[in-house]
Amino acid sequence: MRINVNDREYAVEVDGNPSLLEVLREQLDLTGTKYGCGEAACGACKVLINGTPTPSCITPATAAQGKNIITIEGLEKEGELHPVQKVLMEEDVFQCSYCAPGMILTAVALLENRQQLSEQEIIEGMNGNICRCCTYPKIVSALSKITHKDKA
Amino acid sequence: MKKERTKQKEKRAFENKIPGEGLSRRSFFKYMGAGIATYFVWTDYLASGILTTDEDNFPSSDQLSSWIHLSASGEITVFTGKVEVGQNIRTSLTQVVAEELFLPVSSITLVMGDTQLTPYDRGTYGSLTTPQMAPILRKAAANLREILLQQARQEWKLGEISLDMEQGMIQHPNNGKKLSYGDLAKGKNLLQKMDEDVPTIEPSKWKISGTSVPKINGRDFITGKHRYVSDMVLPEMLYGKVLRPPVQGAKLKRADTDKASSIPGVQVVRDGDFIGVAAKNSRTAAMALASIEADWERSPQVSRNQLFDHLVSSAEEGDAINPQVSRAFEEAAHKIEQDFEVQYIAHVPLEPRAGLAQWTGDKLEVWTGTQRPFGVQEELERAFNLPGEQIRVYMPDTGSGYGGKHTGEAGVEAAILSKATGKPVKVNWTREEEFKWAYFRPAGFIRVKGAASEQGITSWEFHNYNSGGAGIDLPYKGSNKHQEYHRSDTPLRQGSYRALASTANIFAMESTINDLAGKLGADPLQFRLNNLDNDRLEAVIKAAAGEFGWKRTKINENHGFGMACGAVKGGFVATFAEISVHPESRELKIIKAVTSFECGAIINPRHLESQVTGCVLQGLGGALFESVDFKDGDISNAFLSSYRVPRFKDVPDMRVKLVNRKDLPSSGAGEAPIVCIAPAIRNAIDDAVGVKINRLPMLPSGIVPKG
Numbered sequence: 001m002r003i004n005v006n007d008r009e010y011a012v013e014v015d016g017n018p019s020l021l022e023v024l025r026e027q028l029d030l031t032g033t034k035y036g037c038g039e040a041a042c043g044a045c046k047v048l049i050n051g052t053p054t055p056s057c058i059t060p061a062t063a064a065q066g067k068n069i070i071t072i073e074g075l076e077k078e079g080e081l082h083p084v085q086k087v088l089m090e091e092d093v094f095q096c097s098y099c100a101p102g103m104i105l106t107a108v109a110l111l112e113n114r115q116q117l118s119e120q121e122i123i124e125g126m127n128g129n130i131c132r133c134c135t136y137p138k139i140v141s142a143l144s145k146i147t148h149k150d151k152a
Numbered sequence: 153m154k155k156e157r158t159k160q161k162e163k164r165a166f167e168n169k170i171p172g173e174g175l176s177r178r179s180f181f182k183y184m185g186a187g188i189a190t191y192f193v194w195t196d197y198l199a200s201g202i203l204t205t206d207e208d209n210f211p212s213s214d215q216l217s218s219w220i221h222l223s224a225s226g227e228i229t230v231f232t233g234k235v236e237v238g239q240n241i242r243t244s245l246t247q248v249v250a251e252e253l254f255l256p257v258s259s260i261t262l263v264m265g266d267t268q269l270t271p272y273d274r275g276t277y278g279s280l281t282t283p284q285m286a287p288i289l290r291k292a293a294a295n296l297r298e299i300l301l302q303q304a305r306q307e308w309k310l311g312e313i314s315l316d317m318e319q320g321m322i323q324h325p326n327n328g329k330k331l332s333y334g335d336l337a338k339g340k341n342l343l344q345k346m347d348e349d350v351p352t353i354e355p356s357k358w359k360i361s362g363t364s365v366p367k368i369n370g371r372d373f374i375t376g377k378h379r380y381v382s383d384m385v386l387p388e389m390l391y392g393k394v395l396r397p398p399v400q401g402a403k404l405k406r407a408d409t410d411k412a413s414s415i416p417g418v419q420v421v422r423d424g425d426f427i428g429v430a431a432k433n434s435r436t437a438a439m440a441l442a443s444i445e446a447d448w449e450r451s452p453q454v455s456r457n458q459l460f461d462h463l464v465s466s467a468e469e470g471d472a473i474n475p476q477v478s479r480a481f482e483e484a485a486h487k488i489e490q491d492f493e494v495q496y497i498a499h500v501p502l503e504p505r506a507g508l509a510q511w512t513g514d515k516l517e518v519w520t521g522t523q524r525p526f527g528v529q530e531e532l533e534r535a536f537n538l539p540g541e542q543i544r545v546y547m548p549d550t551g552s553g554y555g556g557k558h559t560g561e562a563g564v565e566a567a568i569l570s571k572a573t574g575k576p577v578k579v580n581w582t583r584e585e586e587f588k589w590a591y592f593r594p595a596g597f598i599r600v601k602g603a604a605s606e607q608g609i610t611s612w613e614f615h616n617y618n619s620g621g622a623g624i625d626l627p628y629k630g631s632n633k634h635q636e637y638h639r640s641d642t643p644l645r646q647g648s649y650r651a652l653a654s655t656a657n658i659f660a661m662e663s664t665i666n667d668l669a670g671k672l673g674a675d676p677l678q679f680r681l682n683n684l685d686n687d688r689l690e691a692v693i694k695a696a697a698g699e700f701g702w703k704r705t706k707i708n709e710n711h712g713f714g715m716a717c718g719a720v721k722g723g724f725v726a727t728f729a730e731i732s733v734h735p736e737s738r739e740l741k742i743i744k745a746v747t748s749f750e751c752g753a754i755i756n757p758r759h760l761e762s763q764v765t766g767c768v769l770q771g772l773g774g775a776l777f778e779s780v781d782f783k784d785g786d787i788s789n790a791f792l793s794s795y796r797v798p799r800f801k802d803v804p805d806m807r808v809k810l811v812n813r814k815d816l817p818s819s820g821a822g823e824a825p826i827v828c829i830a831p832a833i834r835n836a837i838d839d840a841v842g843v844k845i846n847r848l849p850m851l852p853s854g855i856v857p858k859g
Contacts, residue, residue, distance in 0.1 A: 018435040026391070026433050031383035032376015034551075036502050037583045041792035044502060072376035085374045092366045092758055095766060096238025097373035098502040098551030104374060123800045130792070132502045132552055133238050134769035135762060136803045 003064050005030065006074025012061060020064050021045045021056035024071060032072035032101045036130070043129030046102040047071050053109045072101035075108065083146055084108050091142035095133035103129050107143055117147040184221050184229075187337040188303075190295040190346050191219035219271065220249065220292045222300075226320055226334030228253065228260045230289060233273025234281050235265035235523060236549040237557070239822045240759040241281045242368045244361075247755055248286045251353055251360040252293035253333075254317040257368070265525040265547030267540075275524035277555060277648055279721040279820025282755065286818060287352075294352045299344060303336040355753040355814040362814075364758035369549075380551050381521045382506035386576035389508070390419070390430040392569040393441040394579065396589060399785030400644065402448040411443040420444075421572040430569045430577050453785035454643035460493050460597045463618045466641035473613060477632045480611035484603030486671040487611070492598040492660040493847040494619055495779035496644055499593070500797055503551020504586035507563030510576040516543045520563035521550035528560030535564050536571070554770070555648035556590060587790035592780055593649030594619040594642060598660040604668040608683045616657055618642055623654025623720050623827065626661060628683040644782060650767065651823040654720045655774065655830065659848060662716035662831035667844065676715055676835065677702055686719060688750060692811055693717050693726040696748035699809045700728035704839075710735050711743075712840025716831035722819025723751040724811075727768065727828035731836040738856045740776075742804035742833065749825050750811035752818040757810060760821050764808045767825035773798045775830035777849045 001014050005028060012023050024030045024047070033056055036044030040055035047056045048070040075082040081089065084107045094100050103126070110117065110125040117125070122143050131139065221229045230249055236242040242262050250257045263269050265276075301315055304322045308329075316323045321330045355362065372378040395407070404427075409420045412429055418440040421428045427444065431437040454462045481487060507520040516538065522528050525545040532543045545563070562579045569577040581589070596619025603611040609630035616624060621637035637653070649655075669679035677697055684690050696715075704713045710733045717726040730743040749764045777796050781788045789795045830848055838844050843859040845851070 016435045016439060018433070022433065022435055025383070029385060030376075031379065031385075034380075034503070035382065035580065037792040039583075039791060039793050042502065072374075076375055081371075081375070089366070089370050089374050092364065092370065094238075094367070094370075094373060095240060095762055096502070096550065096552035097367075097378070098238075098380065100374050101376050123803075127800045130502065130797060130799060132500055132554075132770070132797060133762075134766045134798055134803075136769065136798075136800050137765055137806065138762065140800070140803075 001062065001065055003061065003069060004067070005069045006071060007068075014061050018061050019057055020047070020059040020061045020069070023061040024056060030071050030073050034098055034101060036099070036102070043102040043106060044099055046105050046129070048105055048109055051109060051112060053106045070105070072104060075104065082108060084111060084143070087142050087146050088139070091138060091145070093135050093138040093142050095135055099129060099131045103131065103139060111143075111147060114147070117143070119144055122147065185223050186339055186341055187221055187223045188296065188299055188340055188342045188344075189219055189221040190292045190299065190344050220289070220296055222296060222333055222337045224334055224338040226259070226332055226337070228255065230260060230262045231270045232262065232264055232285055232289065233270040233526060234285050235276045235525060235547045237276065237521075237523060237553040238551070239281075239763060240367055240756065241276075242549065243365055243759060244282065244755045245286060245289055246368055247361050247363075247365050248290045249293040251358060252290055253297050255320050257360065257365055259320060262368075266544070267525050267529045268544040272526050275527055275558060277523050277558065279723065279823045281820060282751070283722055283817060283819040286755065290352045291348070291350065292346050294350045295344065295346045298350050299342065300333055300336050304331050307331060307336070361755045362753070362757075364756055367759075379548060380503050380506070381508055381519050381548055382503055382551070382580045384508050384519055384548070384578065386508065386510055389576040389578055390432060390569070390573055391434040391437045392428055392430045392566055392577040392579040393434070393437040394565050395427040395441060395444055395446060396585065397448055399450060399453065400588075400787075401451045401453050401785045403451070405447040405449050407444055407446040409444050411445075412440040415440050415443070419573050421569050423568060423572070426568060428565060428569050430573045430575070434580070450785065455783040456781055459595055459643065462643060463595065463597045463640040467617045467638035468640075470615065470636050470638055473634050474632070477611050477613055477634045480632045481601050481603050481613065484605065484610050486605065486668065487601070487603035488664055488667050488671065489601045490664065490667070490844070490846055492600070492656070492663070494596040494598070494656040494659070495848060496592040496595040496646065497649070497774050497778045498587055498780055498795060499554045499556025499590070499649060500792070500795070501552040501554060501556055501586070504581040504583055505557065505562040505590060506578070506580045507560065507566035508576065508578040509563065509566035509570040511567075511570055511574075514538070514542055516567055517546070518543070518560075518563040518567055519546045519548065520560055521553070521557060522547055522560050522563070523553045523555070523557045524559075527558065528563050531560045531564055532567060535567065554650045555593075555652075558648050559591070561589065583792060584790045587795065588787045591645040591647035593774075594646040594653065595644075596620070596653065596656045598656060600660050600664045602664045602668055604672060606672065609668070614657075614661070616653060619656040620653030622652035623657040623718065627686050627689055627717075627719055628665065628680070629685045630683070644780065650770065651720055651826045654718065654823070654827045655771065656848065658716065658718040658720075658827040659830045659834070660846075662718070662828070663834050663844070663846060666714065666716075666831070666835040666838065670838075675704075680717060686724075688724045689717055689719050689726070692724045692748040692750050695809050695811050696726040696728050696746050699748065699807060700730075700744070700746040702728060708732075710840050712836045712838070714832045714835030714837070714839055716828040716835065718824065718827040720824035720827055723749060723821055723824030725749045725825045725828050727832040729829070729832040729836045731833060731840060733837065733841050733856045738858070739854060740837065740851060740856055745804050745806045745829065745832070746809065747806070747825060747828065748809040748811060749821065750813055751821045751824070752816035753814045754810060754812045755818055760810060761808050763821040764810070764825040765806070767823070768806060768808070768829050769798050769803060771826040771829040772802060774848055775833055776851050777854070779849050779852060
């Protein structure tokens with residue numbers, strides 16, 4: 001089977017019906033996508049499938065066929081960080097950072113869909129992602145910096 | 153006494169590991185390359201008798217706490233056994249070294265938690281990195297600075313005059329010539345033991361410490377480039393899984409692994425009661441594991457509904473109570489006797505345990521996320537009956553620990569599987585395994601008898617069953633005190649957790665102090681200030697009260713205010729909370745929570761604030777809703793869908809006020825700020841609706857009970 005990840009086509013094995021998370025990590029060595037719970041409860045494994053943040057741990061790899069998958073590795077363009085990555089780095093938000101890839105992709109989709117977001121909307125939109133270090137207030141205030149401005 | 157025992161135990165551990173002769177100066181530089189190095193010896197922790205006296209010998213790595221090496225190309229490498237689990241000590245320790253050497257942080261590399269390269273370290277816990285390791289590295293860096301200045305003076309044939317250092321260069325006082333640090337290290341094999349008397353830079357003159365230097369390698373973490381152990385891959389690596397009992401305490405009777413063995417590419421490994429599988433991917437390994445048919449013999453286990461009775465009935469006998477304590481209690485006009493129950497909670501590090509192992513002949517390498525790489529090395533020594541020199545444990549920056557990763561289970565399992573299969577094997581625990589087979593923060597039962605008069609606390613009797621003695625000392629004045637921790641039989645495996653038992657003890661203590669103030673009709677803040685015996689604690693209480701605006705003006709009868717304070721591991725914390733309880737639904741709303749924290753001179757304000765925020769919010773989980781449910785040996789909420797941890801929506805309006813004491817040595821911050829949020833909310837609920845909730849978590853159903 002072939003899948004498209006970060007604008008590249010890959011041939012992958014789907015014997016035993018592996019999850020998209022397993023295929024990304026073990027076959028494509030895209031380990032930025034993390035395992036956190038295996039039941040779509042923590043958001044660590046989220047990737048964008050056709051732009052929608054999707055928990056890759058409960059998504060069969062076969063379900064991603066013919067779709068565009070973006071992982072954390074695919075956000076940087078020609079050495080330029082995505083604005084979400086940039087602001088989270090500038091604001092020095094994370095501690096252990098294990099949640100960061102899932103957080104970032106969720107935020108990217110959240111911001112793609114809306115020009116402006118209130119803090120409450122950010123909280124609602126991000127609530128499916130767990131940061132066990134509890135950096136939540138900093139994530140909200142950092143994202144607010146780029147959602148309260150008009151985006152180009 | 154206890155300290156002495158620990159010391160002896162440590163000394164034995166060291167002696168066992170010391171290979172006999174120290175590493176020679178030549179072999180050190182052969183390994184590191186030419187240059188200049190300073191090192192620090194653990195005189196504080198080791199009897200001087202076992203230190204090498206021969207100046208030509210470099211002490212064995214077991215005797216060192218840290219060292220710093222300057223290469224001929226000007227690179228500074230710092231070696232420390234401490235590890236990074238998100239507390240951002242890689243950054244703060246780098247700042248400390250950069251400061252003393254007048255270098256940007258980018259020119260310094262920290263090698264952390266690698267048992268072959270870094271000196272022995274007991275582990276990264278107990279908030280010890282900042283008070284112990286940071287001053288040592290600061291001193292070692294200052295020594296290196298003085299050596300460089302001396303070398304420059306020699307080079308230029310100058311007397312004992314002071315020279316300017318900047319950005320890795322030393323300037324000649326007259327002719328404008330410059331020497332780089334690397335130039336001075338060229339061709340030298342200069343190794344010097346740290347001189348305690350070399351001065352370090354005063355906090356008031358800090359330029360790099362005291363500033364919010366961003367997380368080192370921050371970009372790697374937000375681009376997915378950083379490899380946690382669970383992400384690592386070695387050539388020909390297999391994925392391993394281990395068979396677990398269905399419940400705690402079950403013993404393997406029989407297992408049929410034929411089906412698993414028949415799956416192509418699967419290797420089954422049996423070693424006594426250990427059964428594991430290894431396969432080319434984790435899906436196949438999981439299928440193989442699921443195909444194993446095993447019979448287990450269960451044994452009776454204490455369930456959660458028997459927990460507190462069990463903790464008290466199995467406790468060791470206590471010390472005799474001083475009759476004066478009892479008499480003062482009997483005679484007091486204002487007194488309280490109450491019990492507190494504290495449930496087990498889980499650390500839930502977002503990266504579950506992971507271990508990767510590779511054997512090369514009889515040498516073993518293990519990568520694992522642990523707070524104690526040298527402890528894991530010892531576990532492996534025992535598991536394989538190997539000397540420590542043949543085992544190298546690496547600890548790449550890890551997806552958090554919170555006290556929950558003191559052990560090396562996944563690393564040991566990977567090593568067993570790797571030895572049997574002859575291939576590198578990685579074992580990543582599932583979330584369920586992390587919940588069921590790691591360890592928990594201890595549950596506890598606390599009984600308090602406290603009495604007070606207008607003059608202060610007249611009697612204090614405090615018993616903690618099982619959860620521990622940390623933070624048990626009442627910080628208030630009063631001579632009639634009996635404070636005791638009773639060891640009990642714990643039904644579940646338990647261990648370290650942020651702030652240890654301080655959370656439980658300070659919850660019971662600060663709740664009871666609040667209630668005593670209430671009995672006396674005193675303001676809880678004023679009552680504390682009148683009776684405290686601790687200036688630093690007083691200062692953070694006042695700072696938090698100021699920020700919070702402690703007026704206690706109730707808008708309605710369901711509205712309340714509470715506070716708590718605590719001194720833990722060199723940190724001083726106070727939290728003030730304003731809450732309301734919905735009159736019909738009885739739901740709690742935290743309107744505002746203000747925490748003030750002081751831990752001496754602040755090294756990195758932003759990261760300190762993150763630690764304090766993280767503690768308060770993680771503490772909120774244990775305060776309100778986190779608990780481990782268990783019955784007949786089964787952990788029944790071993791998933792993130794059933795074990796609730798704080799999320800974005802749980803974050804109240806919260807503020808953190810840091811108190812910077814440049815006149816005081818820096819101490820750690822990963823633990824102390826967790827202790828006050830629970831009692832502050834408990835006391836606020838009491839203030840609002842007159843209900844005293846003496847258990848953690850307080851509101852497992854989210855509903856405030858009626859009084």
